[in-house]
Amino acid sequence: MFANNENLYIKKDPGHNFPINIYNRTLQDKIICLDPGHGGKDRYNKGYSGLYVEADGVLDIALKLRHALLDTGAKIILTRDKDMTLSLAERCHIAEKAQADIFISIHTDACGDPAVRGATAFYSLNPLKESKKLAHSIIEEYTLITGEPNRGARFRWNSRKTDDYYGVLRGTNMPAVIMECGFHTNSLNEARLLMPEYRLIVAHGLKLGIMRYFRK
């Protein structure tokens, strides 16, 4: 009675515990570059209590997202898959060399005011239209799944208002977004980010956003 039922083919990965549906190949020809921020010598950004380290949290989210995207058939490139130092230029070079269709830099946010929370997606000036669409797709799905307040899809100028503020957005030419997955300086948000189960939800939210973007 379960013959030809795709549930039969759902496997689980012991490391990340995410169901894989082998029939979902919707992003078959796409190349997606995921960039976990910081790492290596850059491990200074910590959560409200000091327990959460952004470099480690965003790496784990990226690894979970890579796994979650397996069933889409997309080719996933990671700028780093371990704790290592990587310059902004190197991150951009990896995405450009791979000829990625989209670039997503994964971060968690910080603010001097511990009450501030919510998720923000910053989009790139070049190309503006597609990057903006990518940012909107991700932030909408992300906030729906995680329940985080939506701080919106935004653009941030450099000080002279000539280009993107963020180096990885200046240095890439494909639709690109910096995703700030909540504020680790907020104690509730930090407590969540410390939980592997929550990081899995974060990865799932990002996945749905990516799939929505490609569903033109």
Ligand SMILES: [Zn+2]
């Ligand atoms: Zn960061």
